[in-house]
Amino acid sequence: MGLSALDSKQTAYLRYHRDWLLRFPLLKSNTADEHGRELLRRFERFCTERVEQLKLLERSSHQAWRENAPTVDTFGTHCSFFRDAIFTLLSSLRSSGKSKLARVDPFAPDRRFPLLFKAMHGLANQLGLSGFEEAFSLHLLLRASEPESSGDLSFSLLPFSWEFE
């Protein structure tokens, strides 16, 4: 989906996107970090029950992300158009130097992430995915692109280390 423009930061983006979807309702409802980790454990249980499907996803995502540019249309015209647009957007941001976009989100490890998030999240919303379903799809992609991430359940509600208790 055009994420190849992120180079080595693809998995960082997937984690960023997933965590925002988990974090938002937790912050709104005054729920602790631990609930976020519990949701990740639930995602992991789904994954371990669906090993074959995950391998299939792993193969297709690796194939898509090996491409440096979205020249191969494997998903149909509309998807290709969206992928091209995302790739172009990310490429232009990479070369645009300093930008105010760097400042819009204290959780973002890369200044391109918030803008990409808005585009991808907007698409998921149009497709009718709930936040939870969207987060799970991001988790699946993360697991497919980085199988060793299964043991990583780190999650934080706030952008700094702060123990309330």
Next chain:
Amino acid sequence: MNDSFYPLEEVLVDQSGWLRLLSQAAPEAQEWADDYRRRGGEDFTQRINQAIRFIHQGRTSEARTVLEQSSRNTVDTLRDAPTSIRNALESWRASASAYYHFSQLEFNRAETELVLSTEAVKMAIEERRFLLILGMRFINAELQRVRVARDRYRWDEMEKHAKIAWDLFENRRPLCVLDDESEIFYSDLQTLVASLVTESVHDGTAEEKLGKRLQRRLQALIAENYALPWMVIPHG
């Protein structure tokens, strides 16, 4: 909610119900509360609350009109009122005005009003010590500063104010320092309020429960600011 906690939480978090509690306090505080009512203090705060509702509804010109009228009111109608009453009212007005300017992205003016709001409370306490019942306003001002910093994308500043709010609540720093250099802490406010609530919880277990509840509510007030409103599309 455990109803027996409500009068305490009203004042200690929601900043309401304080006048009713003062009416149950020592005669000096009761007289002050009566005078406050006679001079239209409750009507004044109702108008301020109406202005806040207008801001919530996006009716900003109406909010501005109400706030301007309230400002004139403290200058003219209440000219002869005791300064402690004027300061108590000024703190409500300035806090609401800060919110108005925040909603208009006038952040410097919002910050100025927040200073005026807490200064007014401090001066009120200088004159009438029982008015530390308004002490939650100091924490509220920090929470508003968290929000202002957030909308300016000033993340370090946002974190700083979040931690100050938490330090105030945890009694690691005073709400204010009076002219005689005495420090007023949130625990002083808690002690005062607990002494005024007739149905107060006095056994250790209930107090501990209340402490946890207050802690959770303040954590929520701080943390919810990090649910950046421009990021996730809210569902349902």
